[in-house]
Amino acid sequence: MFVIQYFIPHYPFNRMSHWFSDWFAIILACAIVLGALNLMKISIQKVIKKKPGWGYAVVIIVSFLLITVIGLSEGEAFREPGTWFDWLYVYVYTPCSSTMFAILGFFVASASYRAFRARNFEATLLLLAAFFVMIGRVPVGDIISGFMPEGVRLSNLASWIMTFPQTAGQRAIMIGIALGIVSTSLRVILGIERAHLAGE
Amino acid sequence: MSTKAKEILVLALIFAFSLIFYIGKVLGWEAVRFSTTVSLIVILLVALSLLWILILTIRGRLVERRIVFLYVGIAVALPLFMTLSQRIAISPEVEAVYNTLEGLPEGSKVLVSFDYDPPSAPELQPMAEAFLYYCFEHDLKVIMMGLWPQGPMQANLAIEKVLSDEKIKSKNLKYGEDYVNLGFQAGYEFVIQRMGSDFRSMFPTDYRGTPYEQIPLVKNVKNFSNIDYCFNLSSGFPGTREWVQIAVDRFGVTLGAGNTAVQAPQMYPFMRAGQLVGLLGGMVGAAEFEFLTKWIGKGTKFMISQSFAHVIVIAFIIIGNVAFFRSKRKTGLKR
Numbered sequence: 001m002f003v004i005q006y007f008i009p010h011y012p013f014n015r016m017s018h019w020f021s022d023w024f025a026i027i028l029a030c031a032i033v034l035g036a037l038n039l040m041k042i043s044i045q046k047v048i049k050k051k052p053g054w055g056y057a058v059v060i061i062v063s064f065l066l067i068t069v070i071g072l073s074e075g076e077a078f079r080e081p082g083t084w085f086d087w088l089y090v091y092v093y094t095p096c097s098s099t100m101f102a103i104l105g106f107f108v109a110s111a112s113y114r115a116f117r118a119r120n121f122e123a124t125l126l127l128l129a130a131f132f133v134m135i136g137r138v139p140v141g142d143i144i145s146g147f148m149p150e151g152v153r154l155s156n157l158a159s160w161i162m163t164f165p166q167t168a169g170q171r172a173i174m175i176g177i178a179l180g181i182v183s184t185s186l187r188v189i190l191g192i193e194r195a196h197l198a199g200e
Numbered sequence: 201m202s203t204k205a206k207e208i209l210v211l212a213l214i215f216a217f218s219l220i221f222y223i224g225k226v227l228g229w230e231a232v233r234f235s236t237t238v239s240l241i242v243i244l245l246v247a248l249s250l251l252w253i254l255i256l257t258i259r260g261r262l263v264e265r266r267i268v269f270l271y272v273g274i275a276v277a278l279p280l281f282m283t284l285s286q287r288i289a290i291s292p293e294v295e296a297v298y299n300t301l302e303g304l305p306e307g308s309k310v311l312v313s314f315d316y317d318p319p320s321a322p323e324l325q326p327m328a329e330a331f332l333y334y335c336f337e338h339d340l341k342v343i344m345m346g347l348w349p350q351g352p353m354q355a356n357l358a359i360e361k362v363l364s365d366e367k368i369k370s371k372n373l374k375y376g377e378d379y380v381n382l383g384f385q386a387g388y389e390f391v392i393q394r395m396g397s398d399f400r401s402m403f404p405t406d407y408r409g410t411p412y413e414q415i416p417l418v419k420n421v422k423n424f425s426n427i428d429y430c431f432n433l434s435s436g437f438p439g440t441r442e443w444v445q446i447a448v449d450r451f452g453v454t455l456g457a458g459n460t461a462v463q464a465p466q467m468y469p470f471m472r473a474g475q476l477v478g479l480l481g482g483m484v485g486a487a488e489f490e491f492l493t494k495w496i497g498k499g500t501k502f503m504i505s506q507s508f509a510h511v512i513v514i515a516f517i518i519i520g521n522v523a524f525f526r527s528k529r530k531t532g533l534k535r
Contacts, residue, residue, distance in 0.1 A: 021394040022401070025387035032349075032386060076409040079353055081360050089353055091222070094318040101319030105509070109272045110265050113516040117524045127517070134514055137461075137484050139286035140507035155289045167468040174469060 040064060067093075129165070133158045232281055239282035243508075246274065250515045257523045268516055275512040279504035286503055293471060294488040297456040297478030298334075300429065306339040308428035309421065313443065314344060314351030320435035320460050321354060326486035326499035327458035328358040328433055332379075333495040336368045341417055342379040343427070345403065347391055347438045352383045352407050362495075376410070380417045383407030389442040396424055396451040424451040435460045440467055440476070448475045458485065 001020065005013050043057040043064075051057075070084045078085040118124040135141045136158025145154040187193035201209075234242065250271075253263050304310070312331065316324050335342050344355040359379065362368055373379060382403040385391045394402050399421055400412045413419050420426065430453045434440045440457040444467075447453040454477055459467055461482025470476040480489050483506050486499030 018394065018397065018401075021387065021390040024390045025385065025394070025402070028386040028388070079356060079407060081356060086353075086356075090357070094321065095218075097318045098322065105276070106269045106272050109509075109513050109516060110268045112513055113268050113520045114265075116517045116520060118521055119524075127521075131514060131517070134510045137482075138507040138510045139288055139503055140511060142287060142289055153289075155291075159291055162465065162468060163472070166465055167472055170466055171469045 036064070129161055133161055136161075233283055234281045236283055239284050242278060242282070246271075246278075246512075250512075250519075254515075254519050254522060257519050258526065260526065262523055263519070271512050271516070272509060275509040276505050279508045280502075282504055284504055286507065288487050288491045288500070288503065290488050290492065291481075291485070293479040293481065294485055294492065295478075296471075297431075297458075297480060297489065298492045300454065300456055300477050301334055301338070301340075304338070304340060304428055307341060309341045309343060309417075309426060310335055311343045311345070311427045311430045312355070313430070313432045313434075314346045314355045315348045315439045316354065316433055316435040316460075317348055317350040318354070322498070322502070323460050323483045323486060324433045324435060324458055325354065325358060326483070326497045326502075327480050327489060328354065329361050329497050330486065330490045330493045330495040330499070331431060331433075331458070332358055332362045333365065333368065334493040336362060336371065336373060336378070337493075339371075343382065343418060343421070344380065345382040346384045347388060347442075349384045352381050355381050365495075376406075376415050377417055380415055381407045382418070388438040389446055392438075392442060392446040393450070396446065398423060424453050427453065430455045431457065433458045435463060439463070440470075444470050444475045456480075458489075 001016050005017050008014070040061065043060045045051075046057040047054050047061065067085070067088055070088065071078045074083050074085055077083065079089075080086065116127055116130065118127050132154065135144065136154035136156075141154035141158065145152075150156070184193065188196070253267070257263065312328070314328065332342060334340075344352065344359075346352045346355065359381070363373065371378075382399075383406060385402045387394070387402070391402050399418065403412060405411055406415055424430075424447060430443065430447060432440050432443045432455060434443075434457060440455075440459055440463070443453075443455055443457070448455050455475070456478040457467060457476055458480035459482070461484070464479060464481030464485070467476060467479055467481075471479050480486060483499055483502055486497075487503045490497050490499045
């Protein structure tokens with residue numbers, strides 16, 4: 001349907017993408033509600049059956065109810081600065097979710113220490129690229145290489161790696177994925193690929 | 201001490217620190233600052249301890265994972281108290297965003313999409329603040345929206361911060377006339393596609409519930425053809441890729457973007473192809489943009505932490521490789 005509208009720019013085909021976009025937005029909005037209710041159902045069941053980690057489910061239920069009740073009680077201006085909802089967002093939700101994400105930094109450092117080894121030629125290339133980009137992308141890179149000519153300073157080297165070898169790699173990945181999507185789509189449309197219909 | 205007791209102790213310490221910081225913020229305590237000499241001494245001590253770890257590794261004693269965690273913690277936390285300044289070099293991608301903004305005449309309409317949530321805020325919020333500061337300083341009209349539910353809240357936080365600046369405050373900007381927050385709309389890239397023909401169909405009201413046609417700033421904005429510049433702040437899906445694929449390729453929008461450091465490398469092909477006019481990548485991109493716009497925010501302040509953390513990670517990669525080659529040599533000798 002989305003393809004047809006490009007070839008027949010007349011009613012009703014020219015409106016089809018709009019209708020489908022609207023329906024998609026409506027279905028997605030409903031899916032958010034369904035997802036939230038499903039989370040509640042699973043959490044409540046976990047608490048009732050006292051499954052392992054049920055204490056965390058209690059936290060989910062309490063947090064969900066608290067933020068929903070506060071949001072609903074404050075009316076349409078619930079996101080305005082100074083509301084209880086805003087306070088919870090700024091001082092509870094933001095630090096908690098930021099903390100979860102920040103923990104990744106520690107694991108990345110630990111994983112780099114244990115796994116980033118010059119085992120072979122390819123690994124050494126990756127290691128060198130990572131080294132130059134990591135040091136060249138922060139100001140300390142230019143402090144270290146400040147005595148060198150402008151063009152070969154670490155920041156320029158990092159910029160060169162990002163702009164040329166890295167972009168070339170990204171392009172190869174993108175083109176590969178796109179070709180894969182086209183071929184899989186054609187197989188599905190032509191009925192060659194039936195796995196999604198539980199066929200062979 | 202049992203593991204459970206240790207966990208409770210750590211949680212209690214975190215709670216106590218959080219409480220102290222919150223009380224300090226409310227009471228307006230002055231931040232602790234190290235002088236330049238103390239900062240340099242601290243850096244020297246950390247460097248010496250790393251050298252000691254390297255010597256231990258050469259002697260065959262490997263450091264534990266927890267030591268790496270401790271050093272990363274130190275690398276991120278200690279520089280926040282330091283008073284060192286660093287020269288920030290401007291990359292061509294960041295300069296391109298700034299130059300495009302410079303080319304916009306007063307009163308141009310700029311659409312900013314906040315497609316991220318609090319975990320990515322340390323990198324993207326400084327970009328948002330610097331971008332809004334520039335727009336308000338140069339009398340550009342800002343229309344904000346979000347494809348992520350938390351996006352409009354992040355927009356509010358950025359607006360609140362920028363409007364508290366004396367220079368911007370003196371402009372007496374009005375909501376609905378100089379800037380507007382259209383809120384969140386579910387539908388991922390279909391929202392962008394629908395905006396290409398009709399903004400109002402996706403945003404019948406702003407986030408406060410004001411009908412679209414009653415908002416002076418947007419009542420004459422039908423679709424992307426009425427927008428002079430788009431800026432996307434993104435940390436995943438839906439984000440810059442979707443904006444490029446639909447808004448740029450299909451509707452010819454001029455788009456700039458601010459991405460997390462993890463996502464930014466994926467956007468370079470779009471930059472090179474001219475589909476993306478400028479890119480702010482990670483906190484470094486934020487710091488560079490802050491330098492250009494003269495809005496010195498958290499991007500610049502956290503740059504020392506970023507530098508320090510990168511150096512620590514590189515140091516541990518070197519130590520790890522020393523350990524690897526040492527064990528390889530030992531195995532070779534045994535054979």
